[in-house]
Amino acid sequence: MDFLFNPRSVAVVGASNKEGKIGYEIMNSLIASRDRIKIYPVNPNEREIFSLKSYPNVSSIPESIDLMVISLQAQNIPDVIEEGAVKGVKGAIIISGGFGELGDEGKLLEKRISEISNRYGIRVVGPNCIGVFSSRSKFDTFFQARDAMKRPGDGPVAFMTQSGTYGVTLLELMEKHHIGVSKFISFGNKVDINEIDMLEYFMSDNDTKIISGYLESFRDGRKFFEMSREVSHEKPVIILKAGKTREGQIAAKSHTGALAENYSVYEGAMKQSGVITVDDIEDMVDIIKILAKQPLPSGGKILMITNGAGPCVVTADEIGRSRKLKLANLDDDEKEEIKKILPDFAIVSNPLDLTGSATPEWYMDVMEKIKNSKNVDIFVLYFVIPNAPIYRNIHKLYELFSKNWNRPVIAVMSGGSFTEDVSDNLEKMNIPVITTARRLVNALEKIVEYSEWKSNSH
Amino acid sequence: MDFLFNPRSVAVVGASNKEGKIGYEIMNSLIASRDRIKIYPVNPNEREIFSLKSYPNVSSIPESIDLMVISLQAQNIPDVIEEGAVKGVKGAIIISGGFGELGDEGKLLEKRISEISNRYGIRVVGPNCIGVFSSRSKFDTFFQARDAMKRPGDGPVAFMTQSGTYGVTLLELMEKHHIGVSKFISFGNKVDINEIDMLEYFMSDNDTKIISGYLESFRDGRKFFEMSREVSHEKPVIILKAGKTREGQIAAKSHTGALAENYSVYEGAMKQSGVITVDDIEDMVDIIKILAKQPLPSGGKILMITNGAGPCVVTADEIGRSRKLKLANLDDDEKEEIKKILPDFAIVSNPLDLTGSATPEWYMDVMEKIKNSKNVDIFVLYFVIPNAPIYRNIHKLYELFSKNWNRPVIAVMSGGSFTEDVSDNLEKMNIPVITTARRLVNALEKIVEYSEWKSNSH
Numbered sequence: 051m052d053f054l055f056n057p058r059s060v061a062v063v064g065a066s067n068k069e070g071k072i073g074y075e076i077m078n079s080l081i082a083s084r085d086r087i088k089i090y091p092v093n094p095n096e097r098e099i100f101s102l103k104s105y106p107n108v109s110s111i112p113e114s115i116d117l118m119v120i121s122l123q124a125q126n127i128p129d130v131i132e133e134g135a136v137k138g139v140k141g142a143i144i145i146s147g148g149f150g151e152l153g154d155e156g157k158l159l160e161k162r163i164s165e166i167s168n169r170y171g172i173r174v175v176g177p178n179c180i181g182v183f184s185s186r187s188k189f190d191t192f193f194q195a196r197d198a199m200k201r202p203g204d205g206p207v208a209f210m211t212q213s214g215t216y217g218v219t220l221l222e223l224m225e226k227h228h229i230g231v232s233k234f235i236s237f238g239n240k241v242d243i244n245e246i247d248m249l250e251y252f253m254s255d256n257d258t259k260i261i262s263g264y265l266e267s268f269r270d271g272r273k274f275f276e277m278s279r280e281v282s283h284e285k286p287v288i289i290l291k292a293g294k295t296r297e298g299q300i301a302a303k304s305h306t307g308a309l310a311e312n313y314s315v316y317e318g319a320m321k322q323s324g325v326i327t328v329d330d331i332e333d334m335v336d337i338i339k340i341l342a343k344q345p346l347p348s349g350g351k352i353l354m355i356t357n358g359a360g361p362c363v364v365t366a367d368e369i370g371r372s373r374k375l376k377l378a379n380l381d382d383d384e385k386e387e388i389k390k391i392l393p394d395f396a397i398v399s400n401p402l403d404l405t406g407s408a409t410p411e412w413y414m415d416v417m418e419k420i421k422n423s424k425n426v427d428i429f430v431l432y433f434v435i436p437n438a439p440i441y442r443n444i445h446k447l448y449e450l451f452s453k454n455w456n457r458p459v460i461a462v463m464s465g466g467s468f469t470e471d472v473s474d475n476l477e478k479m480n481i482p483v484i485t486t487a488r489r490l491v492n493a494l495e496k497i498v499e500y501s502e503w504k505s506n507s508h
Numbered sequence: 509m510d511f512l513f514n515p516r517s518v519a520v521v522g523a524s525n526k527e528g529k530i531g532y533e534i535m536n537s538l539i540a541s542r543d544r545i546k547i548y549p550v551n552p553n554e555r556e557i558f559s560l561k562s563y564p565n566v567s568s569i570p571e572s573i574d575l576m577v578i579s580l581q582a583q584n585i586p587d588v589i590e591e592g593a594v595k596g597v598k599g600a601i602i603i604s605g606g607f608g609e610l611g612d613e614g615k616l617l618e619k620r621i622s623e624i625s626n627r628y629g630i631r632v633v634g635p636n637c638i639g640v641f642s643s644r645s646k647f648d649t650f651f652q653a654r655d656a657m658k659r660p661g662d663g664p665v666a667f668m669t670q671s672g673t674y675g676v677t678l679l680e681l682m683e684k685h686h687i688g689v690s691k692f693i694s695f696g697n698k699v700d701i702n703e704i705d706m707l708e709y710f711m712s713d714n715d716t717k718i719i720s721g722y723l724e725s726f727r728d729g730r731k732f733f734e735m736s737r738e739v740s741h742e743k744p745v746i747i748l749k750a751g752k753t754r755e756g757q758i759a760a761k762s763h764t765g766a767l768a769e770n771y772s773v774y775e776g777a778m779k780q781s782g783v784i785t786v787d788d789i790e791d792m793v794d795i796i797k798i799l800a801k802q803p804l805p806s807g808g809k810i811l812m813i814t815n816g817a818g819p820c821v822v823t824a825d826e827i828g829r830s831r832k833l834k835l836a837n838l839d840d841d842e843k844e845e846i847k848k849i850l851p852d853f854a855i856v857s858n859p860l861d862l863t864g865s866a867t868p869e870w871y872m873d874v875m876e877k878i879k880n881s882k883n884v885d886i887f888v889l890y891f892v893i894p895n896a897p898i899y900r901n902i903h904k905l906y907e908l909f910s911k912n913w914n915r916p917v918i919a920v921m922s923g924g925s926f927t928e929d930v931s932d933n934l935e936k937m938n939i940p941v942i943t944t945a946r947r948l949v950n951a952l953e954k955i956v957e958y959s960e961w962k963s964n965s966h
Contacts, residue, residue: 360671
């Protein structure tokens with residue numbers, strides 16, 4: 051399916067000269083690739099679009115076309131697909147909505163497209179989607195301009211989605227948190243290309259190390275879970291599956307035409323297949339952050355080190371309710387070693403409370419003492435960044451995090467613009483920064499569960 | 509207790525000339541108030557601190573003192589408090605730790621302070637805290653400098669906390685989201701002043717409209733709940749109570765010396781008293797945002813309007829699991845009215861999916877049709893901001909939100925820097941912006957529960 055992510059030639063059917071029209075915005079995104087990809091606007095009412103000759107239809111384009119990107123009224127689309135298929139076009143991305151999500155009439159249009167796809171072998175993405183993005187070929191079909199929606203750089207994360215909205219959000223959050231994206235596909239009502247095709251593709255895609263997705267329905271649940279079980283040994287699969295309740299299923303039906311499914315059955319199957327399931331997009335981003343920036347933890351024993359223990363108390367509460375996580379217990383010897391290097395008022399427990407007087411060196415000295423402790427699987431370092439001994443020695447904080455501590459290391463902080471700047475710098479250094487106790491425990495619980503699954507199911 | 513928030517004279521015991529020392533940083537924060545408040549550094553080893561004469565002890569200050577702020581070794585503090593009490597000082601804020609959180613010896617020091625406070629009537633804040641902040645008198649005792657920790661402006665929110673860390677975080681998030689704070693108090697181990705004193709004070713404080721707090725223990729649970737029941741009729745009370753599980757209770761004990769309590773009993777009591785309980789600091793901020801910026805909803809019927817329905821499907825899922833929220837059902841007449849003004853591919857349901865083609869005017873036109881609908885209690889407007897028809901007409905979006913829609917209005921969006929700028933502008937306009945479906949439903953569930961409690965318990 052490389053022609054989707056790295057086409058040599060693209061026809062934009064429904065291209066437009068009118069700013070704000072979807073067919074204008076797609077051209078606007080694509081035009082940045084014109085030096086690498088041949089772009090052919092198709093619109094019978096225009097002679098030129100973005101200074102390129104406009105063709106009345108796809109057949110009249112004199113050269114071969116890898117991919118059509120289509121923004122037209124729904125009822126005109128099946129004929130365009132067939133025309134492209136006859137010409138030998140390999141794939142079509144249907145951005146437009148107006149299909150199965152509207153009811154029976156739209157379902158019929160989808161059926162026609164599906165038949166054409168089967169008959170000619172043309173692969174179809176959508177309808178009702180925002181299309182594809184590849185960081186490597188710097189190619190996308192979005193109707194969101196680059197100054198309003200930043201594209202992420204190259205990297206390990208693939209995302210497939212039935213919701214263009216979540217696509218935009220996830221890509222922008224990846225960019226914000228300095229995590230690269232390999233390939234992205236929004237397949238909307240997925241009349242043809244679906245999660246099974248993409249799972250297979252991402253599995254063998256060398257650029258992809260983490261597979262994530264937002265789904266409202268499964269095309270073939272059993273097959274998806276079988277494949278997930280295989281993929282998950284190599285690459286974590288993180289899924290936000292909507293349509294969990296009757297209310298969600300009704301909403302999903304009018305969004306992508308998704309049929310109601312019994313989520314509790316699927317949830318069990320996903321768990322058994324090693325799939326990491328999440329309930330919300332921020333939870334997904336937190337998990338991706340940790341997986342993309344740090345090694346997989348070998349267990350759930352967490353040591354908290356802090357200069358302000360409130361969030362650690364809430365973390366301990368959440369760990370008390372978790373199934374997979376435990377508070378790490380340092381040996382008495384280890385505690386004695388640490389006590390020697392800290393002032394009397396520090397509390398050598400878990401959390402290891404250095405108090406508001408702590409400088410980054412205190413963290414560093416403690417970490418040096420226990421970096422090889424067999425009692426710790428994950429180091430979580432909490433910071434009140436505006437505390438004077440921290441912010442006046444902030445370069446030392448970066449030093450602390452530039453060392454290799456032989457375990458996953460996570461930072462926790464939340465605050466204003468100064469704290470956000472520090473957080474941003476740490477994320478550039480591949481330290482995942484999580485904002486709150488609840489989010490930390492939620493993410494680690496699922497990551498440790500996945501790690502256990504992986505080591506038990508070999 | 510106005511002398512805490514608006515003192516005429518403050519002695520800083522343990523003031524220092526050494527940058528990075530807590531006694532330096534407190535002076536650094538206080539010095540900004542020197543034109544309104546008389547400041548007296550106390551340190552026998554210095555002649556001048558911040559160009560002010562330094563006194564060897566509190567008794568030697570020739571004028572009367574409202575408040576002492578103390579940063580010293582723990583064992584020296586009881587004597588200082590007694591010395592101040594004899595001089596007639598009204599209140600003392602003990603920033604230093606090294607007390608009950610360390611064990612029995614520290615508990616004894618606290619007991620001595622408590623006895624002195626009882627004998628002389630001097631009120632004590634702390635120990636083990638960051639002290640107080642008042643936006644109106646522009647006064648604070650923080651050892652976090654203003655360039656590293658932004659102080660919020662004047663406004664309705666009061667916050668009391670046993671954790672200075674959560675204090676810093678909450679104040680900075682209030683500032684970030686353009687919500688004003690009336691008074692703030694961090695009381696740490698609360699040897700004297702505690703949540704009951706503050707609840708009483710905030711209840712009668714005209715600047716305070718919303719009361720929030722982070723607690724690790726209750727001094728007198730029964731009294732707190734009785735008072736909460738009274739306060740909650742006038743002002744919402746939002747509490748993050750830590751120490752819910754054994755793990756959390758152990759952590760709380762080594763943080764503020766808090767004793768273990770049966771949280772499930774307290775949770776029920778809080779609910780009955782109208783207290784809004786939360787599990788995490790971001791959840792608290794979301795709730796405060798909505799309460800501070802919008803009227804209280806009269807019910808839980810939610811209408812979602814969107815240009816990208818993925819997050820609405822997840823919202824519907826969460827509503828399906830909630831006890832207090834429902835999807836609003838528009839009348840057939842209302843739906844017909846809306847259909848007339850929208851293109852065929854829009855989906856007039858709940859979510860009301862305007863699709864990616866929607867401009868802000870589409871939202872506006874729909875809102876005009878249903879702003880008085882009896883079927884809707886809360887309008888939630890979702891946006892994919894980078895969609896061309898939105899971002900190319902962004903001024904119209906602000907127009908949409910500048911109108912009064914007769915109901916609480918909430919915006920949902922999440923993305924990169926352009927979206928964050930829009931979000932920031934909306935929050936300046938008093939529109940609460942929530943990032944995700946889970947957070948939205950969590951906040952609204954608790955707000956609607958409070959609203960019901962309020963109308964049922966009069």
